[in-house]
Amino acid sequence: MVTIKDIARLAGVSHTTVSRALNDSPLINPDTKERIKALAAGLNYSPNFSARSLVLDRSYNIGLFFSTLQTGTSAGFFYEAVRGVNDIIKSQYNLVVRGIDDYKSYESITRKSFDGILVMSQSEADQPFIEHAAAKGIPLIVMNRPVENAQVMNMIPDDRGGAYRIVEYLIEQGHRRIAIIEGKESFKSTQSRREGYFDALKKHGLTVALGYRVQGNYNLESGYTAMNKLLKLPERDRPTAVFCCNDEMALGAIKAIHEKGLKVPGDMSVVGFDAQLFSGYTSPALTTVRRPIEQIGREGAARLLEGIEKKQIAKETIYFHTELVIRDSVQHISGGA
Structure with a gap:
């Protein structure tokens, strides 16, 4: 097994210099660094974190x-x-x-x-x-x-701006009865997305109807459970659209709607947040917010x-x-x- 000391001996430098060069330290001359890296690659050297830690006083x-x-x-x-x-x-x-x-x-x-x-x-x-x-x-x-x-x-x-934009999009599509399935209560993202939801409603002169705020926990099961609570509202009072504070809860919500014999978006529109990979492959494909x-x-x-x-x-x-x-x-x- 090739070691840092082997490379140092062949390169004619100290093992500290080799360690620093392989770690891209700015303290090493670029030409020296490239020469050492090329030598290490030619010898199929694999870094030993423990050895490097001792030399450079780092944990890596x-x-x-x-x-x-x-x-x-x-x-x-x-x-x-x-x-x-x-x-x-x-x-x-x-x-x-x-x-x-x-x-x-x-x-x-x-x-x-x-x-x-x-x-x-x-x-x-x-x-x-x-x-x-x-x-x-x-x-x-x-x-x-x-x-x-x-x-x-x-x-x-x-997050707040993203929630505002997606709720405003629902309003632009003609929705006035818009519910929210919130995320884990202690999370800052839950607070920010809730604020964006309220910002959009307030701008367009809308209020939150009784029973339209339901607590979730950022997982599939909580989205499913929360949607079932909304579906227990009298049919004339149900929301026409639901903003789920993440895509997993939106997927759970869609399952609950389908089990009720209803269709998305025909009977109820659903949107999410996060643009997780699966969100483009659900049926229907989920309108959401991409968070980088x-x-x-x-x-x-x-x-x-x-x-x-x-x-x-x-x-x-x-x-x-x-x-x-x-x-x-x-x-x-x-x-x-």
Whole structure:
């Protein structure tokens, strides 16, 4: 097995220089770096994270932390976030994925255990974890939720604007009785999407009818259960359209509607949020909002690696656009309803 010391001996440099060159350190001359990389490739060298850690005083671990991996984190959201981060990190670091709520204390979260941390924050309950990591001097980027009182870079999708646009689209299609199936109560995204829903109704002089707000939990089952509650309303009072705060709940809602012998969008229009991969292949294809979670993951990882090398991450807030994706799950109602 080829080691860093073998490459160093053949290249006529120290093993520290080899480690830094293979890690793309800006401290190494570009020509020297390329020569060492070419030599390593020719010898089929595979990085040994433990050895590199000892040489460069790094763990070679990047942490990707979610608020929770138990309830409320949909499979699509998780997959997009991990894929985006992993696309950038690749083999440079070990990617460690955890749920913050799995930790009883944060004593193990130190500079020795993580070279940098990305937090895909969904809840304000993450704040103590974020403040702990920042206080330990770990390069830190918080994605998905705005944070204050912490020296971090913050990357935020425009959930409120996306919800506003999709509800306004329903209104433009003639809908006046629009219900909402909300997400997990403690999640910031739930609050932002609810606010966007109210913003659109208020702009167009509409109010929320009694029973039109139903709590969900960002999973299929909760969407199904919530839709069944809406379907128990007297037929004349039922909504003509339902805004589900994510695509998984929308899929559950559509199942409940079909089981009632009704059609989407013929009897009731349904829209979602997140534009998960399956949403274009449901029957009917789901009108939704594309939230660039994978892009945020890539950008967050790239900025984190840059900050690790520079030993500094700027306190900055970066916003990401959300996009309305119009498909087949909304019916136009002439004259409103």
